[in-house]
Amino acid sequence: MKNTVLTFAKAKEEKTKISMLTAYDYSTAKLMNDAGINSILVGDSLGNVVLGYENTVSVTMGDMIHHTKAVSRGAKDALVIADMPFMSYQTSVYDAVVNAGRLLKEGGANAVKLEGGKEVCPQIKAIVDAGIPVCAHIGLTPQSVNALGGNRVQGKTELAAKKLLEDALAVQEAGAFAVVIEAVPEKLASLITSRLDIVTIGIGAGNGCDGQVLVYQDMLGMFSDFTPKFVKRYANIGEMMTSAFKQYDEDVKNSSFPSEEHTYKIDDEIIEKLY
Numbered sequence: 370m371k372n373t374v375l376t377f378a379k380a381k382e383e384k385t386k387i388s389m390l391t392a393y394d395y396s397t398a399k400l401m402n403d404a405g406i407n408s409i410l411v412g413d414s415l416g417n418v419v420l421g422y423e424n425t426v427s428v429t430m431g432d433m434i435h436h437t438k439a440v441s442r443g444a445k446d447a448l449v450i451a452d453m454p455f456m457s458y459q460t461s462v463y464d465a466v467v468n469a470g471r472l473l474k475e476g477g478a479n480a481v482k483l484e485g486g487k488e489v490c491p492q493i494k495a496i497v498d499a500g501i502p503v504c505a506h507i508g509l510t511p512q513s514v515n516a517l518g519g520n521r522v523q524g525k526t527e528l529a530a531k532k533l534l535e536d537a538l539a540v541q542e543a544g545a546f547a548v549v550i551e552a553v554p555e556k557l558a559s560l561i562t563s564r565l566d567i568v569t570i571g572i573g574a575g576n577g578c579d580g581q582v583l584v585y586q587d588m589l590g591m592f593s594d595f596t597p598k599f600v601k602r603y604a605n606i607g608e609m610m611t612s613a614f615k616q617y618d619e620d621v622k623n624s625s626f627p628s629e630e631h632t633y634k635i636d637d638e639i640i641e642k643l644y
């Protein structure tokens with residue numbers, strides 16, 4: 370059955386957890402969907418783990434729509450949330466509504482996610498008023514890496530913690546159906562979770578959130594440029610891939626691939642006529 374914003378609301382009410390993973394292509398989305406993952410985030414982490422950028426700042430609407438289309442085709446039951454890329458919503462409320470609309474109309478997403486607290490509440494309200502569910506994202510907001518001075522834990526001082534709580538309440542008030550809390554001390558994320566009526570999705574925010582999200586290349590050991598402390602590695606697929614690629618390279622070079630079983634046949638008579 371399709372997961373919707375009502376699934377999120379019910380989970381909050383019944384104190385059951387929401388599982389979310391990122392995906393950027395059809396076949397991965399299908400595997401996650403079939404594993405029962407509630408929600409798939411087409412994150413702008415696409416910039417790091419798929420496109421090889423240093424950060425998410427360069428990701429475009431075109432990139433997001435292209436990958437959201439692929440994920441949407443594979444996610445029959447999972448709620449698909451598409452990230453709004455840097456400068457697709459900060460510029461104006463109008464831009465925010467138009468670009469959120471494109472992620473649903475062209476990309477096939479069920480909801481959008483954008484980064485920020487109080488300062489993006491006019492955008493959240495306008496997108497929600499247009500009938501598009503919004504997931505907010507507070508704490509470490511990677512699109513602001515240049516302003517934050519790096520990817521570091523957020524909300525550690527009294528002032529910063531108070532601001533995060535206020536931001537969480539503000540995005541809820543603006544109409545967000547969920548909020549991602551990234552790289553925030555567990556006790557603060559738990560406090561925010563207890564104060565909100567909407568679902569909190571943690572990433573590096575401890576076990577007290579209503580759900581969790583991870584970047585799938587991180588949890589499968591497929592991305593080694595940088596691994597944050599909060600990542601749990603569930604498999605070493607990267608090592609398996611490298612070893613398979615090495616084996617293939619060897620097989621091609623020593624002519625043991627392709628063998629008979631991977632080869633099409635034709636009558637010898639036909640070939641002889643060509644000589």
Ligand code: KIV
Nearest residue numbers: 391412413414549572
């Ligand atoms: O882009 C992304 O993958 C994200 C998650 C890290 C929450 O925003």
